[in-house]
Amino acid sequence: MALEHLFQGSALNAVDAKGRVSIPAFLRGVIERRGDARTIILAKHEAFPALSAYDPAYAALKHAKLERLLEKEETGPDAQLDYQQRNLMAFAATEEVPYDSSGRILFPPMMRRKGQIGDVALFLGTGETFQIWNPQLLLDDPRIPNDLKDIARFRLDERGGSA
Amino acid sequence: MALEHLFQGSALNAVDAKGRVSIPAFLRGVIERRGDARTIILAKHEAFPALSAYDPAYAALKHAKLERLLEKEETGPDAQLDYQQRNLMAFAATEEVPYDSSGRILFPPMMRRKGQIGDVALFLGTGETFQIWNPQLLLDDPRIPNDLKDIARFRLDERGGSA
DNA sequence: TAAAATCCCATAAAAACCCGTTGTATCCCG
C-alpha cells in the first residue's frame, strides 16, 4: 500500500475573514500527483489538538483496508460493532472540501473549532497525510520535539515581522 | 468491487410539516456521480436505531454480492434460508424514493417511524452508504464514539442557536 | 371529494466564482 508521493514541508498561512485558507502549493502538488482530485479531507487528529488532512486517494485506500479487515475476521458481534464504529469515525467524522482554482478552501466551521484554528494555520507534511495546527498549541505541547517548535517559531517570525 | 465515490460528512436538516427533507448536497453529489439516478433507497439499519440509505447503483452491487455468496457456499438448507432472509430484507424491507429538483424527498411515513425521526434528521456518511438518525437517539446510544457525538452536538448547536 | 403528493415560486444564508493586488522567487539577457 505504498503511496508514491509524500507530503512534506511546512507553511503558515492566514485564515481570512470569510474563513478561507490557501492550501500550500507544495501540498497541492502531492494531492494532484496522487490522483486527479482537487479536494482535501479533514479529520480531528486522534492524538494531538490539531487536524489531520489527506486526499481522496488516501481515503479510498483506508476504506479498502477496513473492508478487507472485516471480510477476513470472523464476523462475531464484536467485530461487527468495531467495524461500524471505525466506519463512522472515518467517514461521518470527517469533512471533504474542494479547493478552488487559486488553491483555497473554505474552512468548515466545525473542523475549525475542533482544531482550535484561529486566524493562522500551520501546515505540516507528515508523509501519507499532513496536519493543520494552531501554531500556539503546537508550541505549548510538551510532546512536540523542540526542533519542530523552532520551525514553527521561524514561520511565525517570518510572518509576524516585529509583532 | 471498489466503489469510486464514497459518502462522507455530516449534516442536520429539518423535516418540515409536510414531511419533506433536503438530502444534503454533498450526498447528492456522490449519488449522481455513482449513477445517473436521483433516488435514494431507505432501510432500517441492522444494528442501530437509525436508517440506512444508499443509491440504486449500490443496491445493484449488493444484490450481485448476495448472489455470488449463494453460489459459492454449499447450498445446505441453512445457506438457502439465510439467502432468502437477506434477500427479503434487502428488497422487500426497503423503500425507494426520488428527490426533486431542489434535492428534497418526501419522507415515507413507515421509514420515518422505523427510524424514529422527528422534526430534524442527522445525515452521516459512512463510505458506501449513509445513515439517517434522530440526533437524540445517537447521543443516547452507548455504542457511538464520543467524538462522533461531539459532532452531533455541534450540528445541533449550529442550528439551535440559543434555543 | 378529501387527502395526499407534486409542482411552482420565493427567500435568506452560505458557498462558489471571478477579479485584481502584492510580494517573492525565478528567469533572461545584455
Place this chain on the structure above:
DNA sequence: CGGGATACAACGGGTTTTTATGGGATTTTA
C-alpha cells in the same frame, strides 16, 4: 553579475450561484 521582466503564490473583496427551507397552488388518487 545586475536589473528588470515574468510567473506564481497568497491574499482581499465584490458578485453570482447554490442550498436549505417555507408556503401556496395544482394535480393525482383512493
